[in-house]
Amino acid sequence: MDKLVRRRELRKEDLPKVEDPFFAESKVKRALQCGGYLRGETEFLRDCGITLVQQLSERDLEIALKEIRSGRWLFLTSEPFRPMRLDGQIGATRCFPGSGYLDRQAERKKGSGKWRTIDIDYDGLKNTFAMLQNRLGSLGDEGRIFGSEAKDYDNTSRVVTQQWVPLDSHDDHLASRSVVHRYGELRAITQRYFEGEDKWQVSGKSWHWQPVLPFETYEHRETK
Numbered sequence: 001m002d003k004l005v006r007r008r009e010l011r012k013e014d015l016p017k018v019e020d021p022f023f024a025e026s027k028v029k030r031a032l033q034c035g036g037y038l039r040g041e042t043e044f045l046r047d048c049g050i051t052l053v054q055q056l057s058e059r060d061l062e063i064a065l066k067e068i069r070s071g072r073w074l075f076l077t078s079e080p081f082r083p084m085r086l087d088g089q090i091g092a093t094r095c096f097p098g099s100g101y102l103d104r105q106a107e108r109k110k111g112s113g114k115w116r117t118i119d120i121d122y123d124g125l126k127n128t129f130a131m132l133q134n135r136l137g138s139l140g141d142e143g144r145i146f147g148s149e150a151k152d153y154d155n156t157s158r159v160v161t162q163q164w165v166p167l168d169s170h171d172d173h174l175a176s177r178s179v180v181h182r183y184g185e186l187r188a189i190t191q192r193y194f195e196g197e198d199k200w201q202v203s204g205k206s207w208h209w210q211p212v213l214p215f216e217t218y219e220h221r222e223t224k
Contacts, residue, residue, distance in 0.1 A: 004040035018076060019080040022158065023080075025068050047073075110183070112176075113165050117160055164183055
């Protein structure tokens with residue numbers, strides 16, 4: 001059963017049910033507009049400062065969807081279209097380190113480490129245009145709700161921001177192979193959503209963000 005929960009109230013057993021905010025937005029919007037039942041909806045709307053009415057105004061709807069996009073409220077479903085990648089801070093879509101963390105990195109300056117994802121930004125305007133084009137192409141699919149298949153998100157994009165951080169204790173053994181960057185340095189990588197090669201699928205293909213980018217990425221020195 002679909003459910004809305006505050007990020008801070010997410011339970012460990014529900015981690016696999018968290019839908020990526022990008023895909024959750026259209027599902028929540030459809031449920032709010034069409035009267036679909038969502039557990040936690042009453043509390044969610046109250047938290048947004050929205051009075052319970054039969055039909056939400058466009059302004060109220062935008063306020064509600066902003067909470068989903070920000071990751072402050074999460075959409076849980078038994079079969080997420082694209083489960084959200086979570087770090088150690090449960091439910092965090094934006095896991096910016098605290099100021100104390102950055103201060104410690106400034107003291108250390110440069111060193112071996114890894115790239116850790118700290119933010120994912122979906123380009124709303126470009127993605128809206130891409131999905132409008134996809135919508136025109138799906139008009140012949142009778143009886144299907146737009147947004148229910150991966151192809152509806154074809155060629156949408158997002159920018160993943162990663163930060164250079166020290167290695168953790170469990171991967172200290174990689175220090176000698178690691179390149180050196182200044183701690184706190186950022187890099188941005190643009191990904192697009194389309195069908196590509198996937199050796200784990202029977203068909204050999206799947207829809208996913210490309211280029212594929214792990215939550216944490218190691219960068220090794222070139223060896224001669």
